[in-house]
Amino acid sequence: MKQQLDEIRRQAADSLASITSASALEAFRIEFLGKKGRLTEVLRGMGGLSAEERPVIGQLANEVRSFIEEQIAKLSEDLENAALEQRLAEERIDITMPGSKRPLGKKHPLTSVLDELKDIFIGMGFSIAEGPEVELDYYNFEALNLPKGHPARDTQDTFYINENVLLRTQTSPVQIRVMEKQKPPIKIIAPGRVYRSDAVDATHSPLFHQIEGLVVDKGITMGDLKGTLEAFCKKLYGEDTKIRLRPHHFPFTEPSCELDISCPACNGKGCRVCKGEGWIELLGAGMVHPRVLETCGIDPSVYSGFAFGIGLERTVMRRFDIDDLRLFYENNLRFLKQF
Ligand code: DAH
Numbered sequence: 001m002k003q004q005l006d007e008i009r010r011q012a013a014d015s016l017a018s019i020t021s022a023s024a025l026e027a028f029r030i031e032f033l034g035k036k037g038r039l040t041e042v043l044r045g046m047g048g049l050s051a052e053e054r055p056v057i058g059q060l061a062n063e064v065r066s067f068i069e070e071q072i073a074k075l076s077e078d079l080e081n082a083a084l085e086q087r088l089a090e091e092r093i094d095i096t097m098p099g100s101k102r103p104l105g106k107k108h109p110l111t112s113v114l115d116e117l118k119d120i121f122i123g124m125g126f127s128i129a130e131g132p133e134v135e136l137d138y139y140n141f142e143a144l145n146l147p148k149g150h151p152a153r154d155t156q157d158t159f160y161i162n163e164n165v166l167l168r169t170q171t172s173p174v175q176i177r178v179m180e181k182q183k184p185p186i187k188i189i190a191p192g193r194v195y196r197s198d199a200v201d202a203t204h205s206p207l208f209h210q211i212e213g214l215v216v217d218k219g220i221t222m223g224d225l226k227g228t229l230e231a232f233c234k235k236l237y238g239e240d241t242k243i244r245l246r247p248h249h250f251p252f253t254e255p256s257c258e259l260d261i262s263c264p265a266c267n268g269k270g271c272r273v274c275k276g277e278g279w280i281e282l283l284g285a286g287m288v289h290p291r292v293l294e295t296c297g298i299d300p301s302v303y304s305g306f307a308f309g310i311g312l313e314r315t316v317m318r319r320f321d322i323d324d325l326r327l328f329y330e331n332n333l334r335f336l337k338q339f
Contacts, residue, residue, distance in 0.1 A: 001049065001057050004042050008032065009064045016071050022079055025072060032068055039065060109339040110209060110328055113316045114191055117211060120235045121189045124228065126213070129188040131174035133195070137164045139173035143295050144252040152251050157197045159206075167195035171212035172252060175288075175307055178214060179296035184303050185217040191312070202324045209312035216288065216298065216305030222255070225285055225306035229259055233282065236315075237264045244279065253286020253307055265321070273321065280318060283310040 012032055019025050032038050043061055046054060107115070118128065131139070137148075146153055156169035174190035190212040198204040215224065230243050242262040250256040261282050263274035270276040285308035290300035313325050320339065322328075327335045 001042065001045060001053075002060060005057070005060050005064050008038055008042065009067060011038075012064075012068050012071065016075060019075060020079075022076070022083075025075055025079065029072055033065065039068070106336075106339070108328075108336065109316050109320060109322075110312055112339065113319060114209070114211070114312055117236065117310075117312075117315075118189065118191065120232055121213070123235075124231065126187050126189050129174055129178050129190045130192065131168070131171070131177045131190060133168055133193050134161060135166060135168035135173050137166060139176050140166060140168050140170070143176040143292065144172050145289050145291050145295075146251045150251065158195050159197060169196050170194050170309060171210040172307070172309060174212050175214045175252075176292070176296060179216065179293070179298055184298065184305070186305070187215050187217075189213045200326060202326065205313070205325055205329065207329075208325075211310045211312060213285075213308040213310075214288070214305060215307075216293070216303055218303055220287075220304045220306060222287060222306070225287065225308070228306075229283070229285065229308060233259075233261050237261055237319075240267070242268065243282075245285075248284060248286075250284055250286055252289050252292050254289045256284070256286035259283050259285055259308075264318070273318070282315070282318075283308050285309070 012028075015028055015031075019028055030037060034040070039061065046057060046061075049057060106112075122128075140158075141150070141153060142148070158169045159167045161167075171190050171192050171194060174188075174192070178186060178188055178190070192209065192212075193207055194210050195207055198206055200206065215228070226243075226245065233241050233243050241264065244260050245257040246260065248256045248258040259282050260279040262268035263271060263278055263280050265271050265273035266278070268278040270278045274280050285306065288305040288307050293300040293303060293305070313328060316322065316328070317325065
């Protein structure tokens with residue numbers, strides 16, 4: 001029996017040498033130490049031993065058992081360490097490898113010029129107002145002194161949701177919404193999208209952007225309009241920019257005008273950009289019509305105001321000498337990367 005035990009120890013040591021996985025190690029444990037394992041089998045024969053032999057063999061058997069158990073524990077630890085090492089090696093990051101570059105985006109030219117424009121007006125004490133793009137006929141036309149059937153409506157055909165709801169054709173309805181809620185002094189700009197049912201070409205788009213301006217207070221005059229807009233034009237196009245006002249008509253202002261700036265490309269001498277005129281049309285403006293003030297519950301005998309509307313696309317086109325408005329919406333990177 002002693003021989004058998006020695007043999008088991010020897011075989012166990014042999015087998016262990018070739019074990020390289022946790023599953024093989026478990027199979028080995030069952031083979032030698034399991035309930036039907038080889039050691040247990042030998043121990044079953046202990047009953048046939050004499051009283052002297054029994055403790056000797058018993059001790060030997062215990063030694064063999066602890067020898068195998070120790071070996072299993074040690075090998076199990078070695079295997080775990082090896083597995084961890086392998087995982088670490090496989091998952092190692094080479095920090096010297098060049099990273100994958102993410103191209104940095106930038107602002108769309110419409111956004112960057114709008115931001116610049118907002119900064120200029122905020123610097124002059126204006127705050128920013130907003131209104132809905134899906135607008136009521138009342139705000140877009142009626143309250144702006146454009147009753148149903150008014151001929152000026154024909155120049156601003158748009159998309160109707162129903163008879164009274166439409167996509168706004170201008171940012172001017174924000175004037176009404178602000179005046180309904182806020183009592184003077186009022187000093188706001190309202191940038192936003194506007195819509196018209198125009199066919200797309202180099203200078204027309206069914207969607208474009210405007211910036212509305214409105215100032216209402218006691219004693220506001222055409223002089224305030226001119227001074228404010230001149231300061232704005234000089235900031236946007238340079239200090240030596242000149243402005244001129246030409247009479248015009250808008251239903252919601254009286255008197256109304258259009259504002260031209262001296263051509264920034266040729267300084268007013270006349271060139272391709274200004275088509276030889278020396279002047280470029282920039283925006284529409286005027287003194288808020290007394291009827292519009294009244295409609296909003298503001299007494300025109302106490303308060304007066306001026307308003308203006310700037311087309312963003314046109315302003316940006318002039319600024320960068322862009323001759324086709326479609327470029328703004330096509331998302332062609334070769335175009336967008338230039339700004
Ligand atoms: N809403 C006008 C348009 O779309 C632009 C405009 C002109 C706005 C004069 C104004 C203004 O506030 O006073 O053609």
